Amino acid sequence: MGALQTEIERRGERIFDLVDQHPESLFSKAGFYQRMMALSMRDEHFKVQLFRFVDVLASLHRGTDIVQHLDEYFAGMRNGYAPLIRTGVRAAKIVPWVSGQLLRWNVSGMARQFIAGRNPKDVMKMLRKRRSQGIGFTVDLLGEAVVSEQEANEYAGRGLELLEHLGRETRGWTDPLGKNTELFPVVNLSIKISALYSQMNPADPADAIIHLAPKLRPILRRARDLGAFVNFDMESYVHKNATLELFRTLFTETEFRDWPHVGIVIQAYLRDAENDLLDLLDWGRARGTRFAVRLVKGAYWDFEKIKSRQNGWACPVFLQKPESDLNFELLTRILLENESTVTAAFGSHNVRSVAHAQALAEQLGIDRSRFEFQLLYGMAGPVKRALVEMGYRVREYCPVGELLPGMSYLVRRLLENTSNEGFLRAKFSENVSEDELLRNPADLISQGPNGARHVEVSSDGASLDTPAGDTYENAPLVNFVYEQNQDRMREALAHVRTQLGQKYPLVINGERVWTEKTIASINPSSPEDVVGHVAEAGIPEAERGVKAARDAFEKWSRTSFETRCRLLERAADIMHRRRFELSALEVFEVGKAWAEADGDIREAMDFCRFYAHEMRLIGRPRLTQHVLGEESYQHYWPRGVALIIAPWNFPMAILCGMTTAALVTGNTVIMKPAEQSAVIGAMLMEIFEEAGVPPGVLNYLPGKGSVMGAHLVDHKDVDLIAFTGSREVGLRIWESAGKTREGQRELKRVICEMGGKNAVIIDADADLDEAIVDTIYSAFGYQGQKCSACSRLIILEEIYPRAIERLLNAAASLRVGNPEEPGITVGPVIDGKAHKNILNYIEIGKNESRLAFQRGDVPEKGFFIPPTIFTNVDPKNRIACEEIFGPVLSVMKARDLDEAFEIANSTEFALTAGFFSRSPANIERAKAEIVAGNVYVNRSCTGAVVGRHPFGGFKMSGGGTKAGGADYLLQFVVPRVVTENITRHGFAPETTPLYRDEFLGPR
């Protein structure tokens, strides 16, 4: 055993001895809290329900509501304590007012365990007490979720007040160790950056810095005048780079360059942590003034894992607990070896991590007064006491604030305390042996594909790990957190800009066809810029297209499905290669923000791979039943010539989705993109040509919908029409396709996706931090031009005043502008016609209801519409019934949930809907009662993912098909069953195969 390990064990045992001299259970407050935690650790389901109940409690005001939620969360529990819990719930119902208050008091007690005071005055009592125990403080102002700039500014103001208060109240306080005091000011403030700016966007750290720096400078100046220390806390990964950059930018400014009392957090659970720390040290040396680093493991482990899994990103955190522990030790060494540049604070409750830092400092000859240990308020009291007794500098992290803004902090602490892998639980609750707790983490890391330090990551930060059990995998979204992805997008925009204005021909039967007339596709942010000139197909070209498709059908329909699947997969690979270029083109041609454009390209790739996957499932004739003496196989033939009519709002994804569904099932295709996005259509054609689509199988024919589009719809040789677009055109197609023309072979099949008038309901107990952000995104993301967008918001009366105030402030904070800039949420609408139409609806809205909010500062050039919100809207008003397809939101108040559902269901459409609530019973009702094709609970109502959220509506929203779903391809085929009597003279084989080879179509 090495000398260091021996010393770590010696020190660890000493800490344990001291801890055991003041025995205390895991949680310093006994009673209700302790019992709840004990139960949580024994029963995972109880833990989930408890934390959810705690999460909602602060927003409930009436005793009856509290007891109602208690009942919903716990009455149905099935565990050893179920009878006890049910008795408790029954008793609570008898006197709801009393029991509601009692519960609230008890849960507030839980919160008080971790929150040092409700306000600056309150917290001083605690700080004085700690001072008498030789423990310093850093104060953190709770309230990290800000949805608007108003809230962010209020947070900044409160931070300044807190600082003043602490400065005043601690005058005359001295350092507990009385040594190296110049490194450790008494007043220490911890700041959460995301609470100071509501529009942080990972793609645009520069914008975050522009907005954050002016808010921080007054706080920093005052802190400096008061001789205080300021620390930047570190939050979730999405904000990490901006926080580091902000820190370096501000403290390189002349004004702050020589100020040593500034610090930042490094999270050891991050794979990036070592590089980030080394960069910081380089920066610190160049700056020439000391600074501080608080080393922690990190508080968002579960969140990071979930988020990265959902988006297909490489998980930024280590997956094994000992990896984080080991990294903590590695970074401890780097910090201590650079002690002349950086002052270290070790933020851990883990005795092994703490003992390691002590032992290493001793080995390196660093005096114990030159670094400090920091621990959280309400946690590991005995460890703090032990460290003080050993003569170390100890500082406590003390959150200040009300229960409601403190809820996310409280839930993080509860999770941490009950985590299976946490040190505190192991030591204080499960009595794991000291030897075990002091083991070297390097010995505990299990090796394997996911083990240790190695993970499979692609060059753009996507995860190459496949979660077990899933057969179909979505392409990852581009993670704009990474600078290289921001750079690639900027380069793509610059490159595509040089390509604008080119000419694109039709493609018929594999030949390029030029026409006299062209369609000029323009940039909606800058209408004088032409993105491209596209040849315009008229009736003669439409005829040629149909003939080419019909001629190609025989061979294509007889091509094996595997060959067709591979074509789609090659197309997806080409899209992947050209991903940034295609996204950049969308920014120019249809005004999509970066992430929205990327989402569209991702969806197109997903359609290719998903439909190939699905085709392989249905491609081979499948035995219908095992019956002796007879074989029956069901299989599918393509329908014929498919006409694809696509919209401009998901210019690649929807066009590609409908086209690939037709191709992979063996149909030949006439592809008609929207005129506004005809260049993206040309790109899709190019991609399929490169992928090897045979001549005539896919024909590219942009043109006027009312002329050649209508002609094709009526054409006797078109067998199938897949349309996505407005209700008006959709109904016309539906009707026209119903007529049988002379010489027509097939009944035309119409696959029709139309609009929506989608409602989001905010229930009385909803988490407004989430509901407001997600509603704003659903209503104003891509300027409200998604068929899934929220255009009606229904708020329960009880929560209406607070919700509406936050909603209007949030809308006022949105970033509106040219989406070439990263981080823009609201760009231009698609064209002049849409612009006029939406402004017209705004005028109608002004007459029908109350204009509660309209942005004043949208760019003059381009088709920009100010985000607009109407209140006092009657559900029968035109703005509440008709599809506007722009950034206009109608808000309605509902007395109760019955009325909310009634309003939500009162339109002719049924596409998407959203419901925000923390009542399990109300969530169940919403799931059952909201009439929409896609119902989203506690999340935005846009952003369906292929395969995960099969998408499409009914009523006047469409024919009930689900794009990206398992049954979508069945629309593009005709089913056949072939039955053979295999009995000969009473003899038949015992078994028949489950699958046969394809029965390819007739010659």
Ligand SMILES: Cc1cc2nc3c(=O)[nH]c(=O)nc-3n(C[C@H](O)[C@H](O)[C@H](O)COP(=O)(O)OP(=O)(O)OC[C@H]3O[C@@H](n4cnc5c(N)ncnc54)[C@H](O)[C@@H]3O)c2cc1C
């Ligand atoms: C004073 C102070 C300030 C803090 N400030 C911040 C801050 O600004 N930002 C922040 O993010 N955190 C911060 N934290 C850290 C965080 O809140 C936790 O307290 C800390 O991670 C717990 O670590 P530990 O060493 O005490 O306990 P341990 O029990 O040794 O470690 C628990 C930690 O290990 C990690 N972990 C758990 N499971 C796994 C796994 N399967 N694989 C890999 N790693 C895993 C997680 O980070 C978890 O929190 C702070 C902590 C303190 C004490």
